[in-house]
Amino acid sequence: GIQVEQSPPDLILQEGANSTLRCNFSDSVNNLQWFHQNPWGQLINLFYIPSGTKQNGRLSATTVATERYSLLYISSSQTTDSGVYFCAVRSNTGGFKTIFGAGTRLFVKA
Amino acid sequence: KAGVTQTPRYLIKTRGQQVTLSCSPISGHRSVSWYQQTPGQGLQFLFEYFSETQRNKGNFPGRFSGRQFSNSRSEMNVSTLELGDSALYLCASGLDGTGTEQYFGPGTRLTVT
Numbered sequence: 001g002i003q004v005e006q007s008p009p010d011l012i013l014q015e016g017a018n019s020t021l022r023c024n025f026s027d028s029v030n031n032l033q034w035f036h037q038n039p040w041g042q043l044i045n046l047f048y049i050p051s052g053t054k055q056n057g058r059l060s061a062t063t064v065a066t067e068r069y070s071l072l073y074i075s076s077s078q079t080t081d082s083g084v085y086f087c088a089v090r091s092n093t094g095g096f097k098t099i100f101g102a103g104t105r106l107f108v109k110a
Numbered sequence: 111k112a113g114v115t116q117t118p119r120y121l122i123k124t125r126g127q128q129v130t131l132s133c134s135p136i137s138g139h140r141s142v143s144w145y146q147q148t149p150g151q152g153l154q155f156l157f158e159y160f161s162e163t164q165r166n167k168g169n170f171p172g173r174f175s176g177r178q179f180s181n182s183r184s185e186m187n188v189s190t191l192e193l194g195d196s197a198l199y200l201c202a203s204g205l206d207g208t209g210t211e212q213y214f215g216p217g218t219r220l221t222v223t
Binding site: 030031033035040041042043045048086088095096097098099100102103 | 200
């Protein structure tokens with residue numbers, strides 16, 4: 001089945017710094033989403049981005065489907081950005097299911 | 111529009127018991143999928159339902175089952191609970207599940223003692 005790898009696994013930033021999170025996937029996908037999981041476990045939708053580039057405030061994302069990777073950019077990080085960021089892909093090759101990466105744990109220091 | 115709701119939010123059960131978790135998708139959404147999240151295994155796909163039919167199932171034992179009703183609400187059941195079933199169980203809803211955006215509920219945190 002499709003494999004999803006996220007890097008780095010852990011990231012510590014000073015407030016105000018920028019960062020790039022990466023998601024590599026092993027097969028073609030028809031859906032790719034980025035989520036932020038808050039301390040209570042809720043997965044918050046950041047981007048639905050099977051291809052192309054999107055921006056939402058300080059966050060932006062780019063997916064290059066032909067090269068099988070996606071990037072999540074966080075600019076001017078804030079302490080509230082702390083948490084775990086997940087990339088999730090969906091490929092109908094293996095049937096209807098969504099596969100998650102292991103996540104990137106981000107801690108932003110004040 | 112109301113989001114995805116899951117009940118109960120917290121649950122404590124004893125080994126050997128069974129449990130039923132419920133998920134109500136966003137109004138108009140017909141696809142519901144379930145995931146188990148544990149510190150050691152991360153987020154793992156359990157199963158997905160669309161129009162009351164199970165479309166796919168993850169690599170979980172037969173103790174894990176589910177169903178979807180005509181109003182798209184879904185339930186999952188775990189029988190003969192084991193300590194390792196302690197986890198956060200998340201459900202997600204989608205319009206049709208082919209490749210559209212999924213939205214997650216707040217989860218049910220199950221503790222098995």
